[in-house]
Amino acid sequence: MNPLLSVKNLKKSYGKFLLNNLSFEIYEKEMVGFLGPNGSGKTTTIKLIMNSIQKDGGEIIFDGKKIEKDDFTFRSYIGYMPESGTPYEFLTGREYINFILGVFKVKKDEKKLDELFRIFNLKEEKKKIGKYSKGMKQKLLFISAIIHNPKLLILDEPFNAVEPQTAFLMKNILNTLKKDGVSILFSSHTLEIVEKLSDRVILLNDGKKVAEGEIDKIKRDGGVEEFFKRVIISSEDDDNIKKIVEIIKE
Ligand SMILES: Nc1ncnc2c1ncn2[C@@H]1O[C@H](COP(=O)(O)OP(=O)(O)O)[C@@H](O)[C@H]1O
Numbered sequence: 044m045n046p047l048l049s050v051k052n053l054k055k056s057y058g059k060f061l062l063n064n065l066s067f068e069i070y071e072k073e074m075v076g077f078l079g080p081n082g083s084g085k086t087t088t089i090k091l092i093m094n095s096i097q098k099d100g101g102e103i104i105f106d107g108k109k110i111e112k113d114d115f116t117f118r119s120y121i122g123y124m125p126e127s128g129t130p131y132e133f134l135t136g137r138e139y140i141n142f143i144l145g146v147f148k149v150k151k152d153e154k155k156l157d158e159l160f161r162i163f164n165l166k167e168e169k170k171k172i173g174k175y176s177k178g179m180k181q182k183l184l185f186i187s188a189i190i191h192n193p194k195l196l197i198l199d200e201p202f203n204a205v206e207p208q209t210a211f212l213m214k215n216i217l218n219t220l221k222k223d224g225v226s227i228l229f230s231s232h233t234l235e236i237v238e239k240l241s242d243r244v245i246l247l248n249d250g251k252k253v254a255e256g257e258i259d260k261i262k263r264d265g266g267v268e269e270f271f272k273r274v275i276i277s278s279e280d281d282d283n284i285k286k287i288v289e290i291i292k293e
């Protein structure tokens with residue numbers, strides 16, 4: 044089976060930081076958890092896939108076609124939830140979604156939007172986004188990622204600041220979409236969610252892929268937290284914990 048998304052030898056440098064020859068694939072109908080400490084390069088990778096920043100090397104192939112520098116046609120097949128919210132704080136929720144649909148030439152549907160706002164209990168959709176709480180922004184971004192029925196969802200920390208009932212709703216939607224054939228790549232620091240949702244996990248550290256594994260195998264070996272700890276957390280951390288406790292007790 045051909046992958047839906049192939050990332051090959053991806054490179055990007057920002058001063059000292061180097062995303063170094065990152066390669067991975069996302070197949071049809073799979074949900075992949077993207078893990079790594081702060082600053083390990085998850086958001087950079089996601090932005091490179093979305094073509095919103097320029098890469099320094101490598102290639103990205105979506106649905107058999109290489110994504111070229113100024114080509115955004117692929118965006119109508121991908122649902123994207125950025126990490127840092129939206130810069131369009133002066134728009135209302137409804138205006139924002141219609142704007143995004145317009146940019147990617149997807150047909151607007153006010154009825155569909157009404158239904159989604161109702162289900163997500165986004166009553167303040169008419170308020171300017173600048174006045175939304177963080178959780179409300181996340182709901183809006185999630186709706187804008189799924190509304191056009193994409194083949195691939197790329198979600199950068201989608202559960203961050205989301206209330207439990209909405210997180211529950213989002214997880215169920217993602218599982219249902221996956222069964223319907225959608226592929227999903229999502230980053231998260233919540234290891235329990237990653238363990239529950241993912242079929243496979245990719246772990247970055249300092250711009251490099253340091254581990255990758257099937258969730259069933261990871262669970263047999265002690266779970267996602269163990270997987271993360273084995274690779275990322277060194278014995279120095281035990282010493283640091285002792286030091287911190289000593290410092291604050293002084
Ligand atoms: N626009 C930028 N200019 C300079 N450095 C950046 C920029 N964006 C990200 N970085 C750096 O790239 C590294 C990776 O960041 P990021 O991809 O956001 O990590 P993550 O999402 O895994 O927390 C960090 O060292 C960050 O400071």
Ligand SMILES: [Mg+2]
Nearest residue numbers: 085086087126
């Ligand atoms: Mg990030």
